[in-house]
Amino acid sequence: xxxxxxxxxxxxxxxxxxxxxxxxxxxxxxxxxxxxxxxxxxxxxxxxxxxxxxxxxxxxxxxxxxxxxxxxxxxxxxxxxxxxxxxxxxxxxxxxxxxxxxxxxxxxxxxxxxxxxxxxxxxxxxxxxxxxxxxxxxxxxxxxxxxxxxxxxxxxxxxxxxxxxxxxxxxxxxxxxxxxxxxxxxxxxxxxxxxxxxxxxxxxxxxxxxxxxxxxxxxxxxxxxxxxxxxxxxxxxxxxxxxxxxxxxxxxxxxxxxxxxxxxxxxxxxxxxxxxxxxxxxxxxxxxxxxxxxxxxxxxxxxxxxxxxxxxxxxxxxxxxxxxxxxxxxxxxxxxxxxxxxxxxxxxxxxxxxxxxxxxxxxxxxxxxxxxxxxxxxxx
Amino acid sequence: xxxxxxxxxxxxxxxxxxxxxxxxxxxxxxxxxxxxxxxxxxxxxxxxxxxxxxxxxxxxxxxxxxxxxxxxxxxxxxxxxxxxxxxxxxxxxxxxxxxxxxxxxxxxxxxxxxxxxxxxxxxxxxxxxxxxxxxxxxxxxxxxxxxxxxxxxxxxxxxxxxxxxxxxxxxxxxxxxxxxxxxxxxxxxxxxxxxxxxxxxxxxxxxxxxxxxxxxxxxxxxxxxxxxxxxxxxxxxxxxxxxxxxxxxxxxxxxxxxxxxxxxxxxxxxxxxxxxxxxxxxxxxxxxxxxxxxxxxxxxxxxxxxxxxxxxxxxxxxxxxxxxxxxxxxxxxxxxxxxxxxxxxxxxxxxxxxxxxxxxxxxxxxxxxxxxxxxxxxxx
Numbered sequence: 001x002x003x004x005x006x007x008x009x010x011x012x013x014x015x016x017x018x019x020x021x022x023x024x025x026x027x028x029x030x031x032x033x034x035x036x037x038x039x040x041x042x043x044x045x046x047x048x049x050x051x052x053x054x055x056x057x058x059x060x061x062x063x064x065x066x067x068x069x070x071x072x073x074x075x076x077x078x079x080x081x082x083x084x085x086x087x088x089x090x091x092x093x094x095x096x097x098x099x100x101x102x103x104x105x106x107x108x109x110x111x112x113x114x115x116x117x118x119x120x121x122x123x124x125x126x127x128x129x130x131x132x133x134x135x136x137x138x139x140x141x142x143x144x145x146x147x148x149x150x151x152x153x154x155x156x157x158x159x160x161x162x163x164x165x166x167x168x169x170x171x172x173x174x175x176x177x178x179x180x181x182x183x184x185x186x187x188x189x190x191x192x193x194x195x196x197x198x199x200x201x202x203x204x205x206x207x208x209x210x211x212x213x214x215x216x217x218x219x220x221x222x223x224x225x226x227x228x229x230x231x232x233x234x235x236x237x238x239x240x241x242x243x244x245x246x247x248x249x250x251x252x253x254x255x256x257x258x259x260x261x262x263x264x265x266x267x268x269x270x271x272x273x274x275x276x277x278x279x280x281x282x283x284x285x286x287x288x289x290x291x292x293x294x295x296x297x298x299x300x301x302x303x304x305x306x307x308x309x310x311x312x313x314x315x316x317x318x319x320x321x322x323x324x325x326x327x328x329x330x331x332x333x334x335x336x337x338x339x340x341x342x343x344x345x346x347x348x349x350x351x352x353x354x355x356x357x358x359x360x361x362x363x364x365x366x367x368x369x370x371x372x373x374x375x376x377x378x379x380x
Numbered sequence: 381x382x383x384x385x386x387x388x389x390x391x392x393x394x395x396x397x398x399x400x401x402x403x404x405x406x407x408x409x410x411x412x413x414x415x416x417x418x419x420x421x422x423x424x425x426x427x428x429x430x431x432x433x434x435x436x437x438x439x440x441x442x443x444x445x446x447x448x449x450x451x452x453x454x455x456x457x458x459x460x461x462x463x464x465x466x467x468x469x470x471x472x473x474x475x476x477x478x479x480x481x482x483x484x485x486x487x488x489x490x491x492x493x494x495x496x497x498x499x500x501x502x503x504x505x506x507x508x509x510x511x512x513x514x515x516x517x518x519x520x521x522x523x524x525x526x527x528x529x530x531x532x533x534x535x536x537x538x539x540x541x542x543x544x545x546x547x548x549x550x551x552x553x554x555x556x557x558x559x560x561x562x563x564x565x566x567x568x569x570x571x572x573x574x575x576x577x578x579x580x581x582x583x584x585x586x587x588x589x590x591x592x593x594x595x596x597x598x599x600x601x602x603x604x605x606x607x608x609x610x611x612x613x614x615x616x617x618x619x620x621x622x623x624x625x626x627x628x629x630x631x632x633x634x635x636x637x638x639x640x641x642x643x644x645x646x647x648x649x650x651x652x653x654x655x656x657x658x659x660x661x662x663x664x665x666x667x668x669x670x671x672x673x674x675x676x677x678x679x680x681x682x683x684x685x686x687x688x689x690x691x692x693x694x695x696x697x698x699x700x701x702x703x704x705x706x707x708x709x710x711x712x713x714x715x716x717x718x719x720x721x722x723x724x725x726x727x728x729x730x731x732x733x734x735x736x737x738x739x740x741x742x743x744x745x746x747x748x749x750x751x752x753x754x755x756x757x758x759x760x
Contacts, residue, residue, distance in 0.1 A: 221589075
């Protein structure tokens, strides 16, 4: 085994844990918190709730909500200017992947200067970031755990992957209560992102025992608890889903991802698609492509999805991929690329861009842009 | 589920990872490192190796080796005085549990003042500690991962459990190469400590999904790889043993321990016994005592130890405990208390002291000092 690095934030997990938000910020030296969230969480009353928690601890705050799904470079730059102008000292985010990634981008630019695009790729951040306390509002994105931030370069229409250990927040507060107010489609999209993290991290070239175990447990729990969470929103199901996606995030943050995410980033950047809905379309095809390079690992995934092993690795892996497609269809989400991409003419360029994404480096099988195009065609 | 906290250091794991020691210290702001180790590691050449790594990065250092097994309060106080006098700024430890616990004690007193005894119990440390970079030389103690430090109060002849999140080192560098020079008896004693961590954390009252999964994986790997590590010292076996004990440490640091450790601390403090050799004697009896309070969990442990499930939970659990005793005997370590305790008259006092240990709080079954004495008698 080569030398492996494992880094995760301090985690506070469980129903009601949001109440620790202000104490966590104070422990990190906060006097004025920069809070990033979005209008959906405002409407559900959670943003107001955080204001109250901060005020009860006599913490000043500045609120920033100029964030959309697939957060934009100019939003990050505006946020960083506001952070500096308002003399904030801790970055806090309440939201799904988009507000959390935007908050990471703001933290980078506020402390390191320049443009957010300067930090695209791995290990480009030189100076320390302000302390970060993140509170995920979905179970799935893993941005509260991971060393990744994904920001859209609006000029090039590409999602930039920014990867650095300094992007691991100091503290992640995971309160499954927040999930109770989320609509089913967002719960599903986020959890499937978590499932894709677990599967890609498991077969990653740099996976190792610590991350592999977390990946497998995440797959197991998401398959078991996502349907239950959608059906009844029981606290047990929501907690298990949160735990599962936390495992998946620990795994992918430390073992990285693969072709499915590389392509999801370039598709999402070009066509501004919902990230979580791209995986059901691409993942089965990517898994079939990767299978020859990691047969026994794909069989281990198949065994979890099927609940049993078939005659050999190949059969178990193939049947697992079939069952996964069936699982997606049962959730009423499309597994056909034509349902989310209007114009197939954009695909060659999208596939070429995917070969530039940092996630492709750890995919278990080498892939040219033509290979990726074949996967898209097979998933059409 | 109540709110749970999970905190682990940044981990660098793998053969050759020791070479990052100086870079890690520099990243934490080091100009002069306070290195704690012991004569065994000096003889094996590892201390010299670390000096070289520090010097290559132009880091000054002060070396402290006044540490014995079951480190003493006065050694901690002397170390803290030296740390301050030498104007060091990062604490580094290379060793098993004893040098690492001593280093934690030194870090506490150097930054918080007073006597080390002032910090006995949970959450008594107020001020931040100096940055800590720990390099474990055994797979088992988990002191490089955990928020525990165990220091002997020489006046009272008791091991004090000091528990605080600030005791989690900043960085743990786990290089299985260091294990190649350890004698078999130390490898065994440390790994069995790791096994006891995993078992006690798994049935702890505050265990939860994150820690439970790590516990079970640790039990599985230690049972599989300890005999292999002793037999051939293959890098694969040593890496798996290191990974297993890292899992066990993550679990116990965040879910705490139980009666076996409470009693091991009071026995060890009173009689200055090797910590790792106490578990084979006590653990089976403690597991039998705890069984009625956590039957299905004990069966899950039994299933791993046996490799299969028997007719019901009770039988699987009981047979697992039997097999564990058999496993210890096969390693040529005693499972009879009379082999390590000369004078049975000390036992009532030892059992009374065990009821004061912080580890007892999370034991799955309430235990009086008479209950604990019965366990000792049954293990005689």
